[in-house]
Amino acid sequence: MSTDRTWRVIQWATGNVGSRALRMVIEHPRMELAGLWVSSAEKAGKDAGELCGLGPTGVTATNSLEEIAALDADCVLFMPQGTDWDALCTLLASGKNVVTTRGDFHHPAMMKPQNRSRIEEACRKGNTSIYSTGSSPGFVTEALAIPLLSLQREHGLLTIDEYADVSSRNSPDMLFHIMGFAAPMGPFDQRRAEHLKGDFGSSLSQIAEAIGLPCDEVDAVGELSASRQDIEIAAGRVPGGTVGAMRTTITCRHQGRDILRFRANWYVTPDIEDDWDLRESGWRVTTEGDTPVKVDIYFPVSPQDYAAYTPGLTAHRPINAIPAVCAAEPGIRTTVDLPQIVPLFS
Numbered sequence: 001m002s003t004d005r006t007w008r009v010i011q012w013a014t015g016n017v018g019s020r021a022l023r024m025v026i027e028h029p030r031m032e033l034a035g036l037w038v039s040s041a042e043k044a045g046k047d048a049g050e051l052c053g054l055g056p057t058g059v060t061a062t063n064s065l066e067e068i069a070a071l072d073a074d075c076v077l078f079m080p081q082g083t084d085w086d087a088l089c090t091l092l093a094s095g096k097n098v099v100t101t102r103g104d105f106h107h108p109a110m111m112k113p114q115n116r117s118r119i120e121e122a123c124r125k126g127n128t129s130i131y132s133t134g135s136s137p138g139f140v141t142e143a144l145a146i147p148l149l150s151l152q153r154e155h156g157l158l159t160i161d162e163y164a165d166v167s168s169r170n171s172p173d174m175l176f177h178i179m180g181f182a183a184p185m186g187p188f189d190q191r192r193a194e195h196l197k198g199d200f201g202s203s204l205s206q207i208a209e210a211i212g213l214p215c216d217e218v219d220a221v222g223e224l225s226a227s228r229q230d231i232e233i234a235a236g237r238v239p240g241g242t243v244g245a246m247r248t249t250i251t252c253r254h255q256g257r258d259i260l261r262f263r264a265n266w267y268v269t270p271d272i273e274d275d276w277d278l279r280e281s282g283w284r285v286t287t288e289g290d291t292p293v294k295v296d297i298y299f300p301v302s303p304q305d306y307a308a309y310t311p312g313l314t315a316h317r318p319i320n321a322i323p324a325v326c327a328a329e330p331g332i333r334t335t336v337d338l339p340q341i342v343p344l345f346s
Helices: 016-027 065-069 085-093 113-126 139-143 145-149 172-179 190-210 303-327
Strands: 007-012 031-037 075-078 097-100 129-132 155-165 217-226 231-233 236-238 243-254 257-267 282-289 293-298 331-333
Touching: 007 016, 007 303, 016 031, 016 075, 016 303, 031 065, 065 085, 075 085, 075 303, 085 097, 085 113, 097 303, 113 129, 113 331, 129 303, 139 145, 139 155, 139 190, 145 155, 145 190, 145 282, 190 217, 190 243, 190 257
Parallel strands: 007 031, 007 075, 075 097, 097 129, 129 331, 155 257
Antiparallel strands: 155 282, 217 243, 231 236, 243 257, 282 293
């Protein structure tokens, strides 16, 4: 892979993560912003720099797929809220590689056959590749898991605990109405678990197959735990006895045995009725086997800086993956078959 060239990049979507990616591409020493797609008519026609807090770039945002497909570019950073299969096929067939934060491509074998065949045909037509990655799933479920597993010769269980203390987020609608914190205790909405099961189950299944223990069952279970007392968080009041924490566990099994597990621990207070061993935001990865290890990763930022910090966790790895994806063989690429993602800083 050449490291002395420049890559022409299109940013697709400017949400929280997309805006961060846009800014990083503009500032990247080896990348040139070739285009910008936006979902709203209000953003169309504006300079890309204006939309991410930088000066003019000369690149004007558009909400036209046809205009984007006609551009000369090496790669598209595809970061919308939903997966537009028609747009992806058009982009890939037009000769543009794609790196996406959408979790549809972690394990091609688990894709719907029709979607997989359409994407693979577009890759063949455009001689392009597509890769799903981010921080979680992506980095912690794949890129970090692989070297930790490489220390073992007998595998027991890999457990990834993700901790997210959301008490400093001043987002009442998201926390109380969408996520359900401060709601009366009741059954966990299984639809939430199934949503995580898709992305995390496929990401873990990629690793399971790579280590020779292919997953034959993926299970998703959600739990709620009540706050022990009344608390005040940035978004408002959480009464004691209402939902203070939620945990979703995605488990991959091989021949009836748990082999890989991801647990999302989201909470507004660690003072809950269940013993979930909640800790500050970050990840804990534990391997069980003949050479077990435990790795704790923390995010060393203040609560007031957390909202500005977290988009980079998801946005930066896709940007750093662009050179490897552009150099890869055509098709749906995975962390297992790509080389290690190495960032370029100059």
